[in-house]
Amino acid sequence: MNSDARRARFERLAPAVIDAVRRYLARRTDPATADDVLSETLLICWRRLDDMPEEHLPWAYGVARNCLANAERGQRRHVRLLARISRLDPPPATVDGPGPPDGDLERALRSLTAKEAEILRLWAWEDLAPAGIAVVLGISANAASIRLHRAKEKLRKTLTSSGHEESTEGSRP
Amino acid sequence: MTDDDDLRARLRRADPAASLEPASPDQVAHLVEEAMSRTTRRWALPVAAALILIAGGTAWAVTRPATPEPVAAPTPSASASASASGTVVLFSTGIQAKCREPEPQRLAESADFAFEGTVQKIENGRVTLTVSRTFRGGAVGTVEVAQEGESSEQMLGSGKFEMGRDYLVAAADDTVMICGYSGEADSIGLRDLYEAAF
Numbered sequence: 001m002n003s004d005a006r007r008a009r010f011e012r013l014a015p016a017v018i019d020a021v022r023r024y025l026a027r028r029t030d031p032a033t034a035d036d037v038l039s040e041t042l043l044i045c046w047r048r049l050d051d052m053p054e055e056h057l058p059w060a061y062g063v064a065r066n067c068l069a070n071a072e073r074g075q076r077r078h079v080r081l082l083a084r085i086s087r088l089d090p091p092p093a094t095v096d097g098p099g100p101p102d103g104d105l106e107r108a109l110r111s112l113t114a115k116e117a118e119i120l121r122l123w124a125w126e127d128l129a130p131a132g133i134a135v136v137l138g139i140s141a142n143a144a145s146i147r148l149h150r151a152k153e154k155l156r157k158t159l160t161s162s163g164h165e166e167s168t169e170g171s172r173p
Numbered sequence: 174m175t176d177d178d179d180l181r182a183r184l185r186r187a188d189p190a191a192s193l194e195p196a197s198p199d200q201v202a203h204l205v206e207e208a209m210s211r212t213t214r215r216w217a218l219p220v221a222a223a224l225i226l227i228a229g230g231t232a233w234a235v236t237r238p239a240t241p242e243p244v245a246a247p248t249p250s251a252s253a254s255a256s257a258s259g260t261v262v263l264f265s266t267g268i269q270a271k272c273r274e275p276e277p278q279r280l281a282e283s284a285d286f287a288f289e290g291t292v293q294k295i296e297n298g299r300v301t302l303t304v305s306r307t308f309r310g311g312a313v314g315t316v317e318v319a320q321e322g323e324s325s326e327q328m329l330g331s332g333k334f335e336m337g338r339d340y341l342v343a344a345a346d347d348t349v350m351i352c353g354y355s356g357e358a359d360s361i362g363l364r365d366l367y368e369a370a371f
Contacts (some may be wrong), residue, residue, distance in 0.1 A: 007209060014205045023190040039328075042208035044361055047274065063361075070330070070359055074338065102187045110225070124184035152180060 011044055017045060017060045024064055027125055033071055040067045058135035065136060108158040118153040123148055128152060156166070206297025210366070275353035276332075277369035282349060284343040286310035287371065289358055291339050295320070300334040308371040309343075316342070318349065329363055341367055 032070040045052065049110045051060050066140035085088050109117045129137035186190070196204070271278075280287075287309045290302030300318045307313060320334055333337060339358035343350040356363050 014208070015201050018196055018204055020199050022196060022312040023193055026190040026193050027188065039204065039207060042204055048362075066361060070357075070361075073359070074331075100181065102182055105183060105187050120184060125183045125188050125190070149254060154178065156176070156180060 010017060010049055013045075013052070013056055014042065017056065018042070021064045024061055024126060025068065027121065029068060029072075033068070033075070037064060037071050038066045040071075055132070055135070055137075057126075058132035061122070061126060061128075061132075061136040062138065063148050072152075104162050106157060108162060110157055111158055112151060112154055116147070116154060117154055119144070119148050119151045120155060182262065247256055258325035273352070276365055280343060280350070280354055280366060281343040284309055284354070284370070285345055287341070287343040287367065288313065288316065289339065289341050289367075290316060292334050292336050295334065295336060302334075305339075308367055318342070329353055329360035331357050343367075 011096035013121070018038070021038055022034070025037055031123065039059065044063050044067070045060055048063075117136075119133060122128045122136055124131075125136070126136075128136065130148055131141045133148060134141040137144065141148075213339070287307070288302075288304045289306040289308070290304045292300055293300040293303050293315075298320055300320050301317065302316045304316060305314050318334065334340065340356065341358050341360075341363050342355045351354060353363075357366060
């Protein structure tokens with residue numbers, strides 16, 4: 001592919017990738033890290049444009065996921081500094097947009113393993129089918145399908161039991 | 174599968190990005206341009222990076238194959254420091270006008286010194302790395318690199334040397350190789366590139 005065609009393809013793909021990856025990152029990290037990781041993700045998408053499959057969003061999420069993991073590995077080394085900064089300059093709460101906070105759901109998600117919760121987020125928030133989830137996580141479509149099914153079951157079960165225990169709480173819809 | 178629909182709807186109501194404004198067209202254009210130009214333009218800025226090899230660097234300089242004269246002549250101050258301390262000074266000539274996709278073959282052909290190291294110290298624009306592995310060239314304990322300013326975009330990953338991080342650095346003909354050939358050790362694809370080349 002010559003360089004003009006390459007640029008044209010990237011310019012065509014990029015707006016959708018930017019929109020999707022911005023959301024992906026806004027759901028998982030603070031705004032400053034999200035900006036950095038978005039730039040890095042786009043750079044890699046541009047450099048590896050020829051590897052990008054037709055179904056490009058799950059692939060781009062996979063790149064963003066790796067970049068975010070890298071960024072967070074680096075940040076862990078400065079964790080004490082970050083903790084200090086967040087005390088001095090607390091990030092805005094992320095719950096100002098969607099409806100009233102769903103405390104039961106948050107608790108239920110926290111009780112799942114990180115992998116289970118992530119599969120559910122990819123399914124509900126990124127709107128991915130098992131095949132797409134498989135691309136993001138680098139697992140087989142079959143495995144993604146089974147894990148998604150189990151995670152849904154587990155979340156449902158947790159929600160049902162917490163609903164019984166905390167039915168007196170006013171924040172439940 | 175109405176159970177599934179309910180669960181999904183409930184999860185979606187808790188989506189933290191639900192209120193995220195879409196990026197403005199200007200932002201999108203800026204991000205796109207930045208991604209494309211970081212490999213073709215900003216990466217090729219002439220960076221005044223000088224590698225000073227200490228502890229073993231001299232031996233390597235004596236035994237390495239003869240190389241043609243560097244394109245950029247060493248500045249007087251640099252050569253003075255070289256003769257005073259008996260170390261080798263390497264420059265970035267910034268001669269590459271445009272970057273191609275990094276290729277292991279090119280790295281293998283061009284690099285006459287390549288190492289992995291951790292940044293121990295950054296002082297007065299001089300970065301000291303402890304070498305943990307040498308891919309090519311003689312064994313060296315420590316490498317010093319002059320880092321100009323805060324914004325040099327010579328490294329994959331963090332863009333510049335940062336305290337405590339690991340880097341893979343290649344040098345050719347007395348110059349630091351940029352354009353995707355040097356950067357943070359965990360930059361995607363960089364280690365694979367080095368493993369394939371050396």
